[in-house]
Amino acid sequence: xxxxxxxxxxxxxxxxxxxxxxxxxxxxxxxxxxxxxxxxxxxxxxxxxxxxxxxxxxxxxxxxxxxxxxxxxxxxxxxxxxxxxxxxxxxxxxxxxxxxxxxxxxxxxxxxxxxxxxxxxxxxxxxxxxxxxxxxxxxxxxxxxxxxxxxxxxxxxxxxxxxxxxxxxxxxxxxxxxxxxxxxxxxxxxxxxxxxxxxxxxxxxxxxxxxxxxxxxxxxxxxxxxxxxxxxxxxxxxxxxxxxxxxxxxxxxxxxxxxxxxxxxxxxxxxxxxxxxxxxxxxxxxxxxxxxxxxxxxxxxxxxxxxxxxxxxxxxxxxxxxxxxxxxxxxxxxxxxxxxxxxxxxxxxxxxxxxxxxxxxxxxxxxxxxxxxxxxx
Ligand code: SF4
Ligand code: SF4
Numbered sequence: 001x002x003x004x005x006x007x008x009x010x011x012x013x014x015x016x017x018x019x020x021x022x023x024x025x026x027x028x029x030x031x032x033x034x035x036x037x038x039x040x041x042x043x044x045x046x047x048x049x050x051x052x053x054x055x056x057x058x059x060x061x062x063x064x065x066x067x068x069x070x071x072x073x074x075x076x077x078x079x080x081x082x083x084x085x086x087x088x089x090x091x092x093x094x095x096x097x098x099x100x101x102x103x104x105x106x107x108x109x110x111x112x113x114x115x116x117x118x119x120x121x122x123x124x125x126x127x128x129x130x131x132x133x134x135x136x137x138x139x140x141x142x143x144x145x146x147x148x149x150x151x152x153x154x155x156x157x158x159x160x161x162x163x164x165x166x167x168x169x170x171x172x173x174x175x176x177x178x179x180x181x182x183x184x185x186x187x188x189x190x191x192x193x194x195x196x197x198x199x200x201x202x203x204x205x206x207x208x209x210x211x212x213x214x215x216x217x218x219x220x221x222x223x224x225x226x227x228x229x230x231x232x233x234x235x236x237x238x239x240x241x242x243x244x245x246x247x248x249x250x251x252x253x254x255x256x257x258x259x260x261x262x263x264x265x266x267x268x269x270x271x272x273x274x275x276x277x278x279x280x281x282x283x284x285x286x287x288x289x290x291x292x293x294x295x296x297x298x299x300x301x302x303x304x305x306x307x308x309x310x311x312x313x314x315x316x317x318x319x320x321x322x323x324x325x326x327x328x329x330x331x332x333x334x335x336x337x338x339x340x341x342x343x344x345x346x347x348x349x350x351x352x353x354x355x356x357x358x359x360x361x362x363x364x365x366x367x368x369x370x371x372x373x374x375x376x377x
Contacts, residue, residue: 002049004236006247006258007038007070009054009062015090015131017124017151018191027262029062030250035070037252037271039077046277050078053086055247055258060093067098071105086110090128091135091146099142108145111136113172115150115163123153147219148172152201153179153191160201164208168216175219176205178331180316195330199337206341213367222375227308228342229373237313237329242289243281256285259315265323288325289314295325305339345369 011027042050052074054062075083087102088110102109114120117129139146150156150163167174178198179191193201202220209218226234233239236257247258252271260266268283269275280286296311303309311317312329320330329335346369 001244002051003046004051004245006053006055008056008247008249008258008261009059009066010250011057011262012061013056013058014092015125015128027057028250032066032069034252034271035073038248039073041271041274042078050081051084051086053088055088058090059087060089064098067101090132091139092131094135094138096138099138099144103142103144109139111146111148113148113150114156115159115166119156119159123156147175149175149177151177151179152193154193157193157197157201160204168212173217173219195333198331199334202334202338203341210367222372224338225342225369225372228339231307233308233310238309240293240310242286242293256289257315292317292325299328309335342369
């Protein structure tokens, strides 16, 4: 099984999104020596393929020289792990020379736009939309693949139609992200959407997607349909992520996931010590997440979706309880709603199709859930 290491060159970010929980103004920049240590650490860590995602804060703040050194170090130094690379960025600081470098290393980029300019800038700050779109043009000019995430908040949920139409009209793939309560905020729930709202939103997206399947990809729905079909999760939220995902902060500290970076109580070790799989598994944060897995085995044992939900995201689950395991991922309600919808519709398609061929929609026929389940990524 492949594993994932998120590299967080800084928690600093030039934008000031209202609901952001992952930026920190005073955060230092990662020194290239940390990447050297990552390579030494992972040399004999595991044998499976690895994906590195540069994440933040805003990872482009690390600058061209950092990436010019880091990318060959990771790909050549760990060639036996067949490293795949990815980047999550607001694109404001993307330059032609950086874009050229990312193209050379075949790096797909995830970025963030919440919807039309006015809505986006209301949530993410004046000028955000223009700066990100400027970076997007540079990325396109260098043939980089860019996909966007729209964070859905308690405000933007009322504009879901405008958001969907924006992505459809612009020919952009859509991935949504429900705004999360933050472990760092004194009003953690302010921007978050309720689990029921999230469930209804996913069902709305399923319907709109089926109407427009030729013109847009809704990544959340693709992943959910595939998970139901394969009976196992296809993104981190719906698998036991612990042990297969790590994040490295600017100072070389290792965490279970980027969402925990910067919180000392979630440090599992440091890349300079080259910890083994077993040593990391013995750290307090790893044990906490392992406890969550056991908690899910018990709490969700009667749930028909447990195989492809796995209790959702442990970060979401412990956030409302001050880092303690006292409940499931609060989006459980949303997951049940969408898994039920997909399962029931797929079963109905099965029982009403006179033959198997009918399940795979051909152009001009009404797309089916089954066609989404089998859609190529
Ligand atoms: S903690 Fe949540 S976001 Fe992080 S890897 Fe696990 S499921 Fe994904
Ligand atoms: S839908 Fe809810 S009860 Fe079912 S596995 Fe997921 S978190 Fe557990």
